[in-house]
Amino acid sequence: MFKLDHNGNVLLDINATAPPSAAFVIEALEKSTFCDCKIDLDAINNFFKSESSESILIVASKHDAALEVVINDDKMLAVGELTTAQGGKLLSLDVAKKQLVKAGIVRGYKQVFLEQLLQKQLKAPAGTVVKGVLAKGRLPSDGLATKLTTTVKTLKDRLKTPKLKEDGNVDMRDFGKLASVEPGTVLIRQQPATPGKEGFTVTGEILAPKPGDNKQLVAGEGTEISKSNPMELVSTISGVPVEINNGMRVDDIFTIADVNVKSGHIDFEGSVIVTRNIDPGMRVTAKGDITIFGTVESGELTAGGNITVKQGIIGHQKPEDKSLSCKLVSVGDIHVSHSQYCYIEATNIFIERQTSHCIMKAKRLLQVGQTDLPKGKIFGGEILDATTLIAGEVGNESGAKMVINLATSGAEITADTDNCFKDLAKTDQQLDTLQDALEKADQVKDTEKKNQLIAKIGATQLHYCQQAEQLEKRLSTLDHDLHDLLSDANLAVNAILHSGVEIHIFDKVLKTTRNYPPCNVRLQNNKIEIEFKTS
Template identity: 30%
Template sequence: MNAEVGQGKGVGLSFRLDAEAGALFASVRPDPAAVPIDEAWLRARLAEEGYGTLRYHPMAITGLLAQYNSGAAVAALKLGECVDASFSIAIAPDGLQALLTIVPAQGGRPVAQEAVFAELAARGVTEGILPEAITRAIAAGMADGVAVARGRPAVPGENGRLESVLPEARSRVPHLNASGQTDYRDLGDILSVAPGQPLMVRRAATAGTPGVTVFGQAIPAHPGKEVAFAAKLNGAQPDPEDPDRLLAEVAGQPVVVAGGMIVEQVYTVAEVNMATGNVSFDGSVVVRGDVAAGMTIRASGDIQIGGTADPCVLEAGGSISIKGGALGGLGRKEHADSLIRCGGTFTAAFAQQARIEAGDSIFIDDMAMQCDLAAGNHIRVGNKRRGHIIGGRALATLSISGKVLGSPNRIATNLEVGVSPATHKRMHELAKTRDGKEKQLLDISKLLAFAGHNPGRVDPAMVERARNTAKVLADEIQALRDEEQSLAELVARSQQARVTAEQVLHEGVNVQMGTLHYSVSGEHGAAAIGLNDGVLGLLAAGDSPSP
């Protein structure tokens, strides 16, 4: 095929495509009427002639322009060539995908669909081939890692779980979201169950679903981890006819704990005063009215008070809820030993001069005035009412918040967030204990390995005891690791701890976080105090504290 291009520009210039060689040749017959040409003009004319997609040799184009513009003759200069499209197939490292890459043709032939299928077969790909994806990629003329075959990943089994059939049951197992936040909550009335009433069911772990690679090879699924009811659950036992069901043994309050649910007996009294005497009960205590000054209530479960608690001692293994308020003895000699302490959450309408310690969080609706508050996670004052924290001291690991912090007359209000030294001490103790148990397990594993390689050399009874001990140690080590991980996550979240005033922040508020200290100067509207680039101070709107 020959083509002579243009008049004036390109006079004497012609092209010839050698189909057999797959190459484009240019020739020049010198002509006095020829006008100089440049590369842009030449490429435009090549495109017009249908040669625009070929692969050109830059030096050949430069040489052709030089010779044409100088009036030199050119017999047959190889200007470019036809290049067929090429393709390659890569297999993902996990064997779950075959990926097609197509390098576009340059004037040559496109990739043939049959060639792609043949290459897949040659690579041993037999599973999950996607013909439509192959067709689309070939039609587009190019592809960059397009999946043309997909295997099926294995789906791991679900872990076994213990499911409450009493959705209202209280939980003694902390439930925090990823940011460590909990909700303000009213514990409400105590739920009761009767003997023989179902409490929980155990859902068995599932085996999972096996997968398959693009080569047709099976991928085994990891089965879920089984879960069992704890060996001892006070007031509850597995159903003799169905070991996957937990029943109440006694009447009382159901409480979710690690490994199942317990049933605590509930002691109810109209009020606690000199006439009733102090209360000490293995279970939960409900006081419908008030608790008089100087009285003591100790319960292994929850304490719920329908009225007000005057300066007294309240100690609960679970949570404490006071519908009215809590009055303490801080600054008063006659009630200096008054204390409210619980392992779970404390809630009240208000608190004044009270010393309150909660393993989880403290929620006060109206006001906390001149109190000494300490909570494992959060302190929040203010829900539907005023929400003032005035004077005293408050310590919480993750957050302290109120609508108004401090007062206009600059009463010293000391707030502290972050993990306590006791938490770091506990982490150290856990690591030390785990190391000791891991050493014991290693020694027992050596004994079992020796027994396995030397049948009859070790007493079978000793081997059985060693196996049982190894199982117990492995479970204990896992429990220690779980607690270490929880504490490590708590320490990490505590770096994001903040003190928040939702409406007003007054001068006189002092914030402590580890060795860092910040004193509020002047009065502010809504404000937050936390770490930002390692500095403790006021955070700008929209800032997030950073470690």
């Protein structure tokens, strides 16, 4: 009934088969081998409507699968629209690739995209349109900015992390010890800016990326760019690292305006300078010097070097245990303008004007007043220890009790001396025992055994003899130290020594019952004597 010509048309021979209607022809086509071909409905219907006399009618045609490549306006996506075959050939991979090239697809193509689209023509009905992505462009990736990674804890970091107390609460005054670094410590590592990654369209146009912002690593004071690695900033001195813009500096002297709740307690390996004041309840600890240009009120200072307070130090007596709220302890010297209700401990203590109701302990000198002729006032409180105390006025007119202890460390020297004598007695006893053993060994008849015993006892004797010699030297040193300490022990008063002052020098005591003019109070002939100064 139907036949195919060389042009791919399906022909119906009207003379050989006279179909009764258009519906009959269409139904016959759908049941024939040409069912997948494209039926020309218009030609069939027109033939029967016009009662045409044509003997051959084109009722259908074969069509191969066809691919149309559609590129978006921004050229970032190419989509394939595949019309499935109608009685014709399936679209092959090679032919499809040529279509992509013809459409101008240069980049972003993946063969798997095309294969997935071609697979659809096997299942889709004839003559339908199936779609699939064929190529994707890529947007540019902007570069990353220079990244500076801090490798040490800075002051800024410290202030973010208050310490936990034992009860689990946070101490908002205590941020822990200031981070310090040694020379050669890596402070910052630099990761250079990246240029970014270029993008492209499916037609091959390059999309330029935006390069990352480039930052120059800045070496502040006390730092340098590493000679072995230009991407590292290292410290050149010991101190505290402080952030600056795009870099860091290292301060060997930590400087701060005020020590308060906002700053937290200060704990630093080097020296500390406070340009203003220290608020109540705050602590400053330094391995070096501490210098305060303002005042210290009920604060606590601890220094491995000297402590200097340009103005006053002021505390109060705590009601719960009668301790003092202000405390200064220094391995070196302490210099303050004036003090009140404070505990002060140092090698030497210098108070420019006056001190009242303080507890003080100096290994050597405690001076109240200017250097040339100290005439400062000291009253109330207690001197726990000092070798020499120099002041203008000691005590006050009311005769209120005041205790001064000089050469208190002599008790430690005496205790050490007693221990040395005990050790020396034990050593002498051991030597006596060894001497008896040596005499007995000399009576042994076996020569070899006798010689071995004598050698062993002799070595032990040598050990105890050396120990006895060291103890005797130690006793001599302690005797000289005690003699020097008691000779130097002196209360020098340049104006007036009031009544009611209890003076202890080593193990002797003198309590003043009246006022004295300028004088020196010393230990002479095993008792405390007051020597008046001649003008």
